Amino acid sequence: MGAVKIEHISKSFGDQSALKDINLDIAAGTLFGLIGPDGAGKSTLFKILTSLLIPDDGKATVAGLDTVADYKQIRRIIGYMPGKFSLYQDLTVEENLNFFATIFGTTIEENYHLIKDIYVQIEPFRKRRAGKLSGGMKQKLALCCALIHEPEVLFLDEPTTGVDAVSRAEFWDMLQRLKEHGITIIVSTPYMDEASRCEEIALIQNGQILQVDTPDNIRESYEQPLYAVKATSFYQLIKDLRAAPFTKRVEPFGEYLHLTTSGYFPEEAIYNLLKEKHHEQIEVKRIDATIEDVFLELAG
């Protein structure tokens, strides 16, 4: 079925190396996340897997079909949602869906069961032009269009970028339900907090895969002690912590700093040190690593 196998894929654009020796093995029916910042090579990898680009080196198969040799068959069994909202803004919701159904040789009715959950949410606006929809609605329509021909593998390139938090959460719920239809779903996202919604993730940076595992395993792979630290003078706090003898790394995380130490220290030790430096309203607590901590550790 829809397994995806990537072996030693490399791709350069001129002098710019976009992907370096990528290897991935994604089992059929997995909800797989490709996590990394902008420019990491996520979209390039997607374009290779969807047969839009030819790799310089290596090979990839989607559902056992080679992305270069069997590109015609691949195009029948995949669904693709490109990075930005790519539907026809001047066509209505219904016309967009009909058009994509037709070019894949199917009809809305035939595969309505697949998109029903999602489509009912945008159905009240079916006569509205796609360009006039909100970000969340556009995203749902794009997903419907990518699903309309019942693909075996679904590629979603940053589907949640530019979408509000509620719609993002809803979107991930929809993906969970789609998985039950046995579709392999590969999602890319720059949002680390979305990683936990995937069954398996790959961290990607500068065209290289840093780590591949389940989100839990990846979090647990962070071996050093980690603390969340807060005080009134944020800037001074960073400076002081970076200068402290036990510090391995300090990263800002919202209103907290994430402090990694080279060995275990009781919270009080850190607290006292900061007290000596005249910090006020100090807060120090031991925490578990997030995906982002791991990412920064690996990428740093």
Added chain:
Amino acid sequence: MIKIFLAFVRKELFHILRDPRTLAILFGMPVALVLIFGYTVTNEFKDASVAIFNEANDDLSYQLVDHLTASGHLKLVTSVRTTAELEQAFQSNQVKMGIVIPAGFEDDFFRQRKADVQLIADATEPNYATTLTSYARQMIATFQQNQNGTSGVQPYQVSTEIRMFYNPQLEGAYNFVPGTVALILMLICAMMTSLTIAKEKETGTMDLLLVSPLPPIVIILGKVTPYAILSFIDAIIVLFLGYYLFDVPVRGSLVLLLALVLLYLLVALALGVLISTKAPTQQTAMMTSMFALLMPTMLLSGFLFPIASMPSLLQYISKIIPAKYFIQIEQAIMLKAAGWDAVAFPALILFIMLIVLLTAAWRNFQVVYK
């Protein structure tokens, strides 16, 4: 596949019909261009200023002057007594045409049965000059007829000699309809197709189409077909307006003309596709079409400026401009009633251009999309 193709064409028509700007270019532009070119390059005139240089001063010459000015189209502004005065009248833009009646006009007419009249026109505005002289010539012919009676035999003749001042190489007055057809087809076929394909690339929908099972050729055909049909209609509109508003005839075979319109249209489409394979955004496509297609089509095809009076470098460049050959074809068929054999050569060149462009577009397309 037919069904998919039709769905494609339908979608494309929606794009066109829902975008006022596209609609304006498609249908407003041809009409506007014909009207603007038609009325600025008009062949209508009233009260054209004329100078008479009457060296004869005999009865018959006065009759001729009366005859010429009677219609009201020619207005006698001044009578001059020397060629220098006439020249001055031209230079001060006082008159547009001088009628020179040589000494002994009446004698020549009745004794030698052949008298001469010279028409000298200011050809800085070539179209105006030709219309003026041809009108005056006609008037002189009717004058001759009146003197002879309408019996058919014309024993006494007035021969007219025409001289164009300032710009001896004239382009025909009917130039603008063929030129407008050439321009409109280039504009719509090449520019609009390159724009619409570039738009799909820019918005990312091209990727969606390409990952579908549609062969790229169907995508391209689906995109260009509506424009091909609409621009063909445009060509007919322009010919129609030219015929009814400006009396620009189609003297030769209309079928042959339309067949060659189709050939030129394909050349323009191939150019548009070629540009779009190279241009990543609508803006690039627009700029490229403007500078590489529209400007040369307007300036170097012989539409606005006669090729013969261009510097030789530009004359060479004009040889690779499709519109040049197409305008030749149109002029031959529309104005000279030429048949297939007369236009075979320019048609062949267009055909070769088509093959070259299609091959180039196809190769580019392969590089970009496979």
